[in-house]
């Protein structure tokens with residue numbers, strides 16, 4: 035089952051930048067564009083698994099830091115002629131807070147509550 | 153309501169213009185296209201391989217009928233426009249179809265010239281221009297035996313080669329005594345002829361055709377001297393004439409072609425023209441490269457952007473006969489005021505000639521070994537002063553120190569030969585991608601195959617493959633190369649705007665120069681960030697989001713997403729305490745690999761990003777600063793032990809190197825910048841392959857610049873000799889600053905010096921003493937704000953968010 039989890043304030047993510055959300059099933063990269071649109075992708079480039087969160091963000095794209103594939107943030111698809119897709123995750127922003135929808139199995143609730151209290 | 157655009161001529165130039173236009177303004181026009189031929193848009197250039205049986209007509213389609221439908225374009229195939237009604241803004245085709253326009257684009261190409269000798273209309277006489285002609289020849293070859301090709305130019309030879317491969321007995325008839333006289337001089341033309349004769353072609357030189365003989369079909373060709381040869385197919389390939397009959401009939405100003413200005417506009421402002429039908433500044437072009445440049449400019453104006461200008465092209469040629477390497481460009485014959493540099497080895501079938509005037513290359517002919525064609529062509533178009541490299545020029549770019557990697561000869565390579573060593577791409581794959589995907593440029597090949605997209609050392613080979621597959625020079629980047637697809641401005645133009653108009657931030661630059669994208673891309677932003685940093689030291693706020701991850705995180709990213717840490721080890725000299733501190737850090741953070749680098753330092757590999765600031769804090773306390781192993785910045789200064797210990801040492805090279813590193817560390821440069829100091833000419837620090845190398849001699853210090861030990865080895869050029877350590881530092885600061893101010897982003901000193909010429913650098917850094925001190929002054933000024941250790945700052949908490957996850961679950 036998938037649920038929405040709060041991951042922090044939108045302002046925690048730099049404009050034209052990205053932050054990582056660490057889960058039991060790997061990292062998710064959360065991106066913020068110049069116009070404050072938020073996107074989330076599995077932090078793994080479809081090419082050779084490069085961490086997309088470390089790339090340069092421009093428009094609604096990110097350039098992978100390892101070999102410069104360009105990935106479309108909206109769909110997770112590599113820009114042609116490269117082919118491949120980084121899995122995208124639903125995100126929403128409410129009152130300046132960012133929520134990420136992930137399978138609850140991915141999130142260890144016990145640990146999460148500890149983090150949330152801290 | 154959308155405006156209406158009508159294109160007459162569904163060929164290479166016209167459709168390319170539409171493609172460019174759709175990129176710029178996809179929704180601006182309702183487009184209608186008239187094409188006399190019954191096909192979509194195809195690659196005319198590749199008709200030669202179709203004739204030779206190496207490809208099929210389907211292989212050479214560029215845009216099939218679906219492309220027109222997908223883009224909402226109405227295509228009338230098989231309809232010839234016979235009238236333009238300029239008052240009513242309407243065109244009329246022979247079958248009565250009409251279309252009205254707001255703008256009209258003429259791209260009617262050329263007509264092959266037919267010598268009006270008696271018999272020229274006999275069945276069996278054909279030209280070589282379109283699919284119809286090729287199909288005709290393919291059929292003829294099935295039933296007939298002997299062919300005569302009139303014309304020993306590019307087209308004629310490609311036709312002859314094709315027909316011969318189809319099994320015909322072929323004779324080429326040429327009016328002059330040199331084949332391809334518009335591209336070759338006598339010696340190279342003779343080599344070509346010999347090689348083609350070796351393949352079974354026959355030649356009749358200096359033969360003037362008098363008549364085509366035959367009753368109801370071609371039977372032979374008769375010459376002015378009365379002799380006759382039999383033929384059951386005659387191909388006329390004696391030249392082309394711009395096809396401007398339609399334009400002329402409509403009253404447009406035409407001379408040798410439709411006359412256009414630098415925006416590709418005809419004398420009627422509603423009508424534009426591109427391609428072979430056009431005459432621009434007195435020249436009508438017959439190769440694709442210039443036509444594509446015209447198309448780009450024309451699209452810019454049709455899209456009402458209004459800033460592009462076509463200023464003419466310099467062209468080069470290749471012959472598409474498998475196994476023959478031939479390159480020709482510019483004024484290859486020269487005149488009384490020019491000189492020739494020639495290399496000739498008839499045994500090996502190699503001939504190279506460069507025509508030089510005022511220390512600039514004016515023309516080139518290469519036969520048998522064309523690897524350097526694109527290099528000469530670049531030198532020619534950039535009008536580079538070649539006086540410094542004159543002696544080595546003919547031996548090629550590789551001779552300027554390189555040994556590169558891999559093979560150089562493309563024609564001899566098997567399809568399975570690996571061209572790109574980084575990405576494992578072989579020759580067959582590249583050739584196949586060029587033809588099946590309709591690729592025209594190096595960029596296209598990089599995008600589709602990844603060949604030459606990594607280290608770039610195989611770029612020359614890929615360019616050769618493009619050239620030998622497609623035949624012309626359009627594989628090469630245009631003379632004026634924009635920074636990236638976000639803008640049409642070049643690196644140099646952008647930099648000039650930054651200083652001239654006092655632009656102080658990336659958004660300001662983008663607004664002022666009308667960037668096409670809202671916030672640039674991963675190519676232009678890092679460049680702009682550097683240019684601004686260099687132009688406004690101390691004032692410009694570095695934009696970390698415009699830096700590649702290594703520079704943003706101050707560590708090198710590794711293939712598994714971990715990082716490496718390389719502390720600065722001044723001049724490569726360390727001590728037990730430092731080594732102990734490094735060992736402690738390696739233990740504390742479980743560093744999996746500790747390695748001595750090629751730059752005389754220690755690399756701690758496999759560090760988790762979150763650990764970086766803490767680890768740097770520990771290193772800081774032990775006295776280390778960042779080694780900038782990750783930056784387009786000063787890297788290492790390698791030294792040897794020098795006169796302190798070495799029995800041959802003439803000067804204290806170690807101290808010299810440390811002083812240089814202390815002065816220059818922290819500075820950002822267009823690309824990485826490496827230095828070395830050797831204590832004597834044995835040169836154990838390998839100073840002569842560094843961006844700046846110092847070699848000590850008994851009487852002082854020799855300074856060497858522009859070396860490169862990477863992808864393409866290049867030995868340094870000797871700059872000058874100085875006497876004191878202070879002078880070494882002054883010259884180093886001045887040289888680095890000149891490079892910082894004038895090198896293009898991602899251009900190392902080696903290509904930079906080859907572009908501007910060593911003499912220029914000497915004049916600025918050596919001859920002009922006052923200028924040197926000013927350059928050095930600006931360098932020291934910018935160092936004031938550059939020498940703040942980024943590691944210490946981050947250990948203190950700067951950019952904290954960069955290094956920690958936003959949230960951890962589980």
Ligand code: SRM
Nearest residue numbers: 708716748749750751752753755781860861862863864900
């Ligand atoms: C670590 C090291 C190899 C080693 O284990 O010895 C190394 C490692 C890398 N080199 Fe190097 N180079 C290293 C010495 C060299 C040298 C030798 C030297 O500096 O004396 C050269 C040839 C000299 C030269 O630069 O002219 C060298 C020529 C290159 C090149 C080709 C540059 C060129 O202009 O052709 C690249 C690719 C590039 O920069 O685009 C490169 C790129 C790289 C990168 C940054 C590849 C990358 O983008 O990830 C590697 C980073 C590894 C890391 O995370 O630390 N490395 N590299 C050496 C670090 C030296 C140091 O202490 O800073």
Ligand SMILES: Cc1cc2nc3c(=O)[nH]c(=O)nc-3n(C[C@H](O)[C@H](O)[C@H](O)COP(=O)(O)OP(=O)(O)OC[C@H]3O[C@@H](n4cnc5c(N)ncnc54)[C@H](O)[C@@H]3O)c2cc1C
Nearest residue numbers: 161163164165188196232233260261427428439440623624
């Ligand atoms: C066999 C061959 C090999 C070549 N090899 C090379 C090479 O290696 N490298 C290189 O750079 N160049 C080469 N060229 C030249 C290159 O193909 C031309 O420069 C290029 O095609 C010209 O483009 P264009 O659009 O001006 O004309 P075209 O491509 O000829 O297009 C013009 C089109 O307009 C149509 N047309 C004309 N009048 C009308 C009308 N009134 N109404 C409707 N339609 C009309 C014609 O039928 C034609 O289809 C070669 C040409 C040939 C024939």
Ligand code: SF4
Nearest residue numbers: 574607749750862863
């Ligand atoms: S360290 Fe240098 S030579 Fe070795 S694999 Fe990396 S880039 Fe290539």
Ligand code: FES
Nearest residue numbers: 079081082084098
């Ligand atoms: S891993 Fe992303 S481009 Fe190679």
